[in-house]
Amino acid sequence: MQELLDKKQYFLDFGMNEEAFESLKSYAELLWAANQELNLFSRKMPAKDLVENHLLDCALAFPEFLKQDFQVLADFGSGGGMPSVLLAIMFKDKEVRIFEKSPKKRQFLKSVQSNLCPNLKIFEEVKESELEGVDLITARAFKPIDIILKLSRSYFQTSGKYLLYKAKSESIKKELSDAKLKENQYKIISLDNPLLEVERNLVFISKI
Template identity: 30%
Template structure:
């Protein structure tokens, strides 16, 4: 299958019925990532077809859990994952991408411009220096440290009742046990990513 067919088959398997404009933007995002990756090494995955599975479909697998979320911060966002695919799939979702590596923020900015992502904001800097508190319904993280550090970093950003959605592989039992009060793990649904055999989980964290 070509890249377009891999994406469409994956979206169908996930039960996601996206408009054609969103599908084309997702493919354009992969094209841009492949292009930038040749020079800036934004991701270890070099092949565009693999990016569709391991980046796009993996990111979009959490979408059903975000139905009530209107604002989201993606911390340690890297190349914009999962934030950019989520922003493309849900134009009404306000997404802020936060990363301390300038070249990654530069790529995010280019993707925002090229893909006309008016619902995306970008902060280039350390999460500890982000000063907009109590702003978000949710924080996502796909490759950000361990759970205790994530909870400490994300907590100030969240509104009362806000949740952390941490994307992990095998359930990190030690990290879960080390979560500081008042955080606890509310749910650990397994993510079934089309075309990906590796074990994936979403850890949903709440405050007591």
């Protein structure tokens, strides 16, 4: 995918090495080809938008994930693998658990697991028993923060940590208020997309 190659340096700047970028290329090609049959995202979406609005958008948070000490990561509502597959590529020595309800998306993710990322584990629904051993939870374009915390109540109560992809700070503040989190339990981290003038944030949550 030429559009991805053209943006290679941005991914390297956010922490990817050459080997990981080669795997990202393979994933992007699998994703683009499978989308023609499975409609994982809009078939009308240009490759440029996939790269800039989705793949690079996931990569913006890599520096924050690199700061975390974890062995097992969970991604709620992974869709076609963003950010879970990118994180599995970045952290190939870590286990990445994917929770995705859509059968067709799970079908695609299993092909990615077989061909590219053996460190993926794929589940249908979030269950507390399947969060045992998880050190960090992420989600992108999933549900409000209070719902995410309810889905992982026991994990949160036992010093759980989250890095959640979010957009506008105004909406984030409402979600945090609805979740009844104390100010010392979260941090809003601004993310800068070098190609798009859009507001992107990451919310770090930790039970203290």
